[in-house]
Amino acid sequence: QKEVEQNSGPLSVPEGAIASLNCTYSDRGSQSFFWYRQYSGKSPELIMFIYSNGDKEDGRFTAQLNKASQYVSLLIRDSQPSDSATYLCAVNMNVNTGGFKTIFGAGTRLFVKA
Amino acid sequence: DGGITQSPKYLFRKEGQNVTLSCEQNLNHDAMYWYRQDPGQGLRLIYYSQIVNDFQKGDIAEGYSVSREKKESFPLTVTSAQKNPTAFYLCASSRNQAGEGETQYFGPGTRLLVL
Numbered sequence: 001q002k003e004v005e006q007n008s009g010p011l012s013v014p015e016g017a018i019a020s021l022n023c024t025y026s027d028r029g030s031q032s033f034f035w036y037r038q039y040s041g042k043s044p045e046l047i048m049f050i051y052s053n054g055d056k057e058d059g060r061f062t063a064q065l066n067k068a069s070q071y072v073s074l075l076i077r078d079s080q081p082s083d084s085a086t087y088l089c090a091v092n093m094n095v096n097t098g099g100f101k102t103i104f105g106a107g108t109r110l111f112v113k114a
Numbered sequence: 115d116g117g118i119t120q121s122p123k124y125l126f127r128k129e130g131q132n133v134t135l136s137c138e139q140n141l142n143h144d145a146m147y148w149y150r151q152d153p154g155q156g157l158r159l160i161y162y163s164q165i166v167n168d169f170q171k172g173d174i175a176e177g178y179s180v181s182r183e184k185k186e187s188f189p190l191t192v193t194s195a196q197k198n199p200t201a202f203y204l205c206a207s208s209r210n211q212a213g214e215g216e217t218q219y220f221g222p223g224t225r226l227l228v229l
Contacts, residue, residue, distance in 0.1 A: 008154070034217060043204055043220040044157075088156070092216065102218060104149075106156035 004091050006105035014113050019076040021108050023089030026070070032092040032100075033065055033072045038107065039085045047074070047087075079112045086110070117141065118221035120205050125226045127192065127199060135190045135224045137205035146188035147206040147218065150174060157204065163188055164210075192226065200228050 003026040013019045021035075032051055036044035050056045050063040050072065062075040072091075076083055086107040092100045118139045127133045139146065145164050149157040159172030163182040177196025182188050188207075192199045202225050206218040 004156075032216070036220075043223045046217060046219065049217055090218075100216070101159075102216075104157040106154070 004089055004103045004105040006087075006089050006108045008106060009109040010111050011108055012111045012113060013079050015079060015081060017079050017112075019079045019083065019110055019112070021074040021076075021087050021089075021110065022071060023073065023091075023105055024071045025089075025091045025093070025103075027091070027093040028067075028070060030067075030070075030091045030093045033063070034090040034092075034102075035061075035063060035072075035074045036088040036090060036104075037083075037085045038088055044088055076110075079110075081112045081114045084110055084112050118205060118207055118219060120203075120221035120224050122224060123222070125224055126229050127226060128229050130194045132191055132193050133226070135192070135203055135205075135226070137188045137190065137221055138186055139188075139205075139207045139221075140186060141207055141209075141219070142185075143207035143209050143219075144185070145208045145210055145216070146182070147208075148172075148178070148180065148188070148190045149204045149206065151202040151204060160190065199226055201226060 005024045034049045035047045037047050038044040048058050050065045056063045060077045064073045086109050088107045089105040095101045121136045147162045148160040158174050160178050161180045163169035169182050179191045204223045205221040208216045208218045
């Protein structure tokens, strides 16, 4: 069973702090990794994607990928109350019939306290 | 503006009734998807389509049906056989099927409630 695991939270951080969200995945051959943000009652919106080991920065967001350890993380610097949302990790995994399938984690709820 | 639209925003179903959720995209994407999201749970794939006139079952296809007669449109019908349809339904599209680097973009969702 292909899996993507996230801590459900809630993760609570004070305003201005760094929020660290983690995700592990089961398929060692996975190549593409995505972070989505989902506000309550809304649809997921893409924050960023990462394909290569290491860090990728986009504004206050940094995605970190470690394929050897099969985890991907998202760091949010200078957290704001508007960052309070559920963060979904998604991984494109190989399927037996060929091709890929996107598997979503259940998400981590983040709460940024003002 | 390019994007994905879903309608209606809220939908109420009576017992034994079939209902259809609309999904339209003008992104010129080949692949389209339907997901179901229940409270506190991740997204579960219902159906997906790589090209017009072709679609495949996802992980929870029972009680649902789809069609893909046009590239832009991928409607989902929730049939009376789906005994627990109350959920948030999300339509997504990507340039191609989930290959390396293929990113899925989501519509605003339809919330289905059973009367």
